[in-house]
Amino acid sequence: MSNIFSSSIGKKLIMSISGLFLVVFLLLHVSINFTAIISEKAYMAACNFMDTNILIQIMVPVLAAGFAIHIIYSLIITMKNLRARPVSYAVGNEAKASSWASRNMFVLGLIVFGFLALHLTHFWAKMQLQHFIGGHPEEAYKLVKELFGTWYYAAVYVVWVGALYFHLSHGFWSAFQTLGTNNSKWLPRLQCIAKVYAVIVALGFVSIPVYFLMGLDPLFP
Amino acid sequence: MKLKLKIWRQKNAKAKGGFETYDLEGVSPDTSFLEMLDILNDKLIREGKEPVAFDHDCREGICGMCSLYINGRAHGPDDEVTTCQLHMRKFKDGDTITVEPWRSAAFPVIKDLVVNRYAFDQILQAGGFISVNTGGVPDGNAIPIGKEDADESMDAAACIGCGACVATCKNGSAMLFVGARVSSLAKLPQGKIEAARRAKAMVAKMDELGFGGCTNTQACEAECPKSISIAHIARLNREFLCAKLGD
Ligand code: HEM
Numbered sequence: 001m002s003n004i005f006s007s008s009i010g011k012k013l014i015m016s017i018s019g020l021f022l023v024v025f026l027l028l029h030v031s032i033n034f035t036a037i038i039s040e041k042a043y044m045a046a047c048n049f050m051d052t053n054i055l056i057q058i059m060v061p062v063l064a065a066g067f068a069i070h071i072i073y074s075l076i077i078t079m080k081n082l083r084a085r086p087v088s089y090a091v092g093n094e095a096k097a098s099s100w101a102s103r104n105m106f107v108l109g110l111i112v113f114g115f116l117a118l119h120l121t122h123f124w125a126k127m128q129l130q131h132f133i134g135g136h137p138e139e140a141y142k143l144v145k146e147l148f149g150t151w152y153y154a155a156v157y158v159v160w161v162g163a164l165y166f167h168l169s170h171g172f173w174s175a176f177q178t179l180g181t182n183n184s185k186w187l188p189r190l191q192c193i194a195k196v197y198a199v200i201v202a203l204g205f206v207s208i209p210v211y212f213l214m215g216l217d218p219l220f221p
Numbered sequence: 222m223k224l225k226l227k228i229w230r231q232k233n234a235k236a237k238g239g240f241e242t243y244d245l246e247g248v249s250p251d252t253s254f255l256e257m258l259d260i261l262n263d264k265l266i267r268e269g270k271e272p273v274a275f276d277h278d279c280r281e282g283i284c285g286m287c288s289l290y291i292n293g294r295a296h297g298p299d300d301e302v303t304t305c306q307l308h309m310r311k312f313k314d315g316d317t318i319t320v321e322p323w324r325s326a327a328f329p330v331i332k333d334l335v336v337n338r339y340a341f342d343q344i345l346q347a348g349g350f351i352s353v354n355t356g357g358v359p360d361g362n363a364i365p366i367g368k369e370d371a372d373e374s375m376d377a378a379a380c381i382g383c384g385a386c387v388a389t390c391k392n393g394s395a396m397l398f399v400g401a402r403v404s405s406l407a408k409l410p411q412g413k414i415e416a417a418r419r420a421k422a423m424v425a426k427m428d429e430l431g432f433g434g435c436t437n438t439q440a441c442e443a444e445c446p447k448s449i450s451i452a453h454i455a456r457l458n459r460e461f462l463c464a465k466l467g468d
């Protein structure tokens with residue numbers, strides 16, 4: 001184990017494990033969100049579960065740490081990589097050789113982070129946090145309906161989902177490559193699974209504002 | 222063919238370089254790219270000017286000595302070939318061709334288009350070898366090796382160490398080179414004995430020499446003249462992580 005994390009591959013190990021942890025979290029998050037489409041009752045039950053389940057309570061600080069670690073290491077890695085190519089080419093042709101997402105993981109991550117901050121203040125601070133500190137949580141369904149019913153909030157949200165989609169479509173398979181659990185046979189399979197996963201997450205998240213903006217909610221009370 | 226060449230000129234490692242433009246006429250489409258540079262240099266020498274310095278040796282695509290970043294691609298617009306195997310028929314009459322040296326912190330420019338790739342030798346010296354006892358030549362096939370393992374190993378061993386991976390990678394990462402070397406030896410019984418030590422030593426050297434890390438963009442694989450797969454990077458990750466975790 002000696003000084004594994006000072007090596008470039010060790011740092012990427014941290015990126016991949018924290019990244020995959022966030023990947024699992026997103027799947028849970030998008031499932032919870034989706035209950036808002038099923039019905040108000042289902043959504044309230046899901047919120048109640050998230051607010052009271054002991055395992056979730058334990059995982060909240062772990063999740064925060066996961067985000068912090070992923071972001072801090074993304075900075076360390078990106079800085080080192082920029083230093084390794086101090087002079088850029090006069091003529092570049094990168095688009096031919098690599099995917100756009102893979103070249104812009106840091107920028108995509110920053111967009112994801114930007115919305116994360118917004119999201120925490122608008123939703124989390126008024127919902128789950130209030131349960132933890134014994135404050136007055138807002139009525140969750142009403143809050144969701146109100147915010148997603150505003151077009152500009154929904155627009156920012158869609159940009160975020162777009163960035164998230166690209167981050168995940170590369171990040172998902174990239175993490176397995178980093179862990180060394182990849183080979184010529186599995187590379188196309190993992191890349192395909194990555195796309196499927198990213199599409200499910202993106203569509204899942206986008207469906208909420210679309211649902212409320214189009215005023216479909218009275219159809220599924 | 223009539224060509225306009227925009228070539229990076231730099232007196233020495235310390236000098237500030239810049240692009241110079243040269244016009245070249247009467248180039249046959251069947252000349253190789255390096256022969257075209259020879260023609261240019263011949264012209265420059267006759268005019269009493271300093272010829273363009275560039276690396277080359279075998280000129281048959283096996284030594285890895287030639288380099289050059291041509292119109293935004295390592296080894297130019299043709300796929301799966303080195304610059305010495307690139308021919309002018311891949312360009313059009315009247316084209317402007319921009320020629321730059323490899324760009325990476327670990328490969329400093331020595332002069333014009335020549336960069337110092339000694340860092341690769343240092344990585345190899347750190348662990349890219351197997352230890353054998355001296356003596357007579359061992360019998361062929363004394364150690365049986367499965368066909369699939371032998372193939373994997375040979376695919377990785379096709380690496381000629383030209384540095385196109387480093388030149389292409391936006392992080393100036395040497396992971397494809399190191400991956401190929403670690404992988405080709407790790408797949409063979411002869412290389413297994415020192416496998417753990419090798420992966421650790423070569424990665425440590427690579428990090429120390431200022432190469433960047435891998436962000437799995439796959440650009441290296443696309444530009445490698447020997448089409449070495451990033452599957453070898455996955456194997457390097459595996460070898461390295463297992464070695465470190467086993468410590
Ligand atoms: C829900 C949010 C997120 C998820 C699910 C996620 C997931 C992932 C995954 C799976 C990887 C691949 C790791 C690897 O290549 O081994 C990755 C890479 C990366 N992430 Fe994230 N990430 C998230 C948020 C962020 C944020 C907020 C940032 C930073 C501001 C960020 C920056 C990066 C960077 C720079 C990489 C590339 C690292 C590299 O290839 O060396 N990510 N992410």
Ligand code: FES
Pocket residue numbers: 276277278279280281282283284285286287303304305306
């Ligand atoms: S000169 Fe030997 S590979 Fe090009």
